[in-house]
Amino acid sequence: MNLSFSSVTAKPCSTRKPCCSSRRCGVIRSEVNVAPKQRRGGVLSKQVVPLSDIHVQEVVHRQSQIMSPCSKPKPQFEPNFLSDAYEMCGNICAEYAKTFYLGTLLMTEERQKAIWAIYVWCRRTDDLVDGPNAEYMSSAVLDGWEDRLHDIFNGQPYDMLDAALTDTVSKFSLDIEPFRDMIQGMRMDTMKSRYNSFQELYLYCYYVAGTVGLMTVPIMGIAQESVIPVQSVYDAALYLGIGNQLTNILRDVGEDALRGRVYLPQDELAQFGLRDKDVFSRKVSERWRKFMKYQITRARFYFNRAEDGVSQLEKASRWPVWSSLILYRKILDAIEDNDYDNLTKRAYVGRTKKLLTLPLAYTRSLYSNPKTKFRPSLTRLI
Numbered sequence: 001m002n003l004s005f006s007s008v009t010a011k012p013c014s015t016r017k018p019c020c021s022s023r024r025c026g027v028i029r030s031e032v033n034v035a036p037k038q039r040r041g042g043v044l045s046k047q048v049v050p051l052s053d054i055h056v057q058e059v060v061h062r063q064s065q066i067m068s069p070c071s072k073p074k075p076q077f078e079p080n081f082l083s084d085a086y087e088m089c090g091n092i093c094a095e096y097a098k099t100f101y102l103g104t105l106l107m108t109e110e111r112q113k114a115i116w117a118i119y120v121w122c123r124r125t126d127d128l129v130d131g132p133n134a135e136y137m138s139s140a141v142l143d144g145w146e147d148r149l150h151d152i153f154n155g156q157p158y159d160m161l162d163a164a165l166t167d168t169v170s171k172f173s174l175d176i177e178p179f180r181d182m183i184q185g186m187r188m189d190t191m192k193s194r195y196n197s198f199q200e201l202y203l204y205c206y207y208v209a210g211t212v213g214l215m216t217v218p219i220m221g222i223a224q225e226s227v228i229p230v231q232s233v234y235d236a237a238l239y240l241g242i243g244n245q246l247t248n249i250l251r252d253v254g255e256d257a258l259r260g261r262v263y264l265p266q267d268e269l270a271q272f273g274l275r276d277k278d279v280f281s282r283k284v285s286e287r288w289r290k291f292m293k294y295q296i297t298r299a300r301f302y303f304n305r306a307e308d309g310v311s312q313l314e315k316a317s318r319w320p321v322w323s324s325l326i327l328y329r330k331i332l333d334a335i336e337d338n339d340y341d342n343l344t345k346r347a348y349v350g351r352t353k354k355l356l357t358l359p360l361a362y363t364r365s366l367y368s369n370p371k372t373k374f375r376p377s378l379t380r381l382i
């Protein structure tokens with residue numbers, strides 16, 4: 001049984017210009033880091049596989065360029081209009097994602113508002129396929145949403161919430177590609193309900209969550225004292241998104257099954273002697289527990305890989321990111337506490353545990369130092 005883990009880092013093929021924005025202009029080679037088998041320590045080995053849809057390298061390139069004053073249209077809005085628009089975004093974020101919202105309160109006002117605007121756009125995008133109007137979903141709806149995204153980036157927002165994002169993209173060096181990729185993830189979601197391998201699932205996770213990492217790095221800001229390459233910070237942001245999404249998937253296996261969806265690699269299910277019918281039967285067997293242990297270890301692998309990137313962010317941005325990392329990790333602990341029953345139970349981190357996370361994350365953010373990879377032993381307690 002092959003129990004290796006992979007994380008995928010995009011490398012441009014030599015024939016491809018890094019600034020090329022066309023989705024279909026060439027093949028990207030991707031490097032897959034294969035983590036050690038369970039119970040065996042050791043150095044990660046690497047494999048090269050074709051994976052043409054992950055746009056990290058080009059996004060890093062474009063987002064790292066200093067914005068010239070005329071590079072993005074500067075829309076003219078009434079001052080009150082924009083402050084009302086951001087306030088609406090803040091209220092939505094506070095309502096639907098309290099932890100993200102709390103985390104933004106330490107940031108500068110400009111960054112805080114930018115995260116709210118991005119959050120709201122992501123929430124609305126996800127709601128197209130997951131929300132109350134999901135029954136009206138079609139590829140035409142997603143095409144229309146993508147046109148609207150281009151309007152946002154061209155300074156012609158459709159409504160107030162879009163206007164907040166238009167303002168945000170005019171202030172920060174944000175590339176449109178991760179936003180388009182998230183829409184691509186929603187397309188994928190409408191087209192398939194099974195993933196043959198972890199490679200396929202990874203691509204989905206990149207689309208719907210890794211992209212959030214790429215969108216938010218320019219807002220969070222990289223510390224001036226950072227000593228690691230910018231690309232590594234983006235990789236860490238991507239891994240945090242992947243870890244979060246894998247965790248969401250593991251938490252929601254039972255709920256997704258009720259909708260006829262299985263976001264688990266089919267080949268790995270088979271390796272553990274499991275099939276779709278075992279997911280739908282809602283019975284937790286010993287095989288299922290073993291399979292879940294494996295999936296949880298992989299999600300943790302991504303969180304661990306994200307850690308070093310958090311310390312490279314600007315100080316005020318580290319706290320919210322640590323909070324999100326620690327909290328999502330705790331969902332994995334909760335699945336274990338439920339004896340791996342994610343078929344009939346939804347793993348939950350209680351209010352008190354959540355609140356206790358905030359000072360822990362705060363301490364962590366004070367002690368993480370961008371100049372070293374030093375990890376205070378506190379990590380191990382969390």
Ligand SMILES: CC(C)=CCC/C(C)=C/CC/C(C)=C/CC/C(C)=C/[C@@H]1[C@@H](COP(=O)(O)OP(=O)(O)O)[C@]1(C)CC/C=C(\C)CC/C=C(\C)CCC=C(C)C
Pocket residue numbers: 097100103104115118119122123126130208209210212213214216217220233234236237238240241244245248306309310313320321324
């Ligand atoms: C402060 C902070 C962490 C900010 C990020 C806020 C933000 C813009 C979030 C967008 C989330 C969103 C609505 C995405 C749409 C797709 C989706 C639903 C993805 C899942 C999110 C969790 O949502 P929830 O639990 O509410 O999901 P359901 O209601 O069950 O559908 C995801 C699991 C993805 C979340 C991914 C991230 C927050 C990315 C984290 C990475 C960073 C913030 C980069 C940090 C930088 C470094 C260097 C590590």
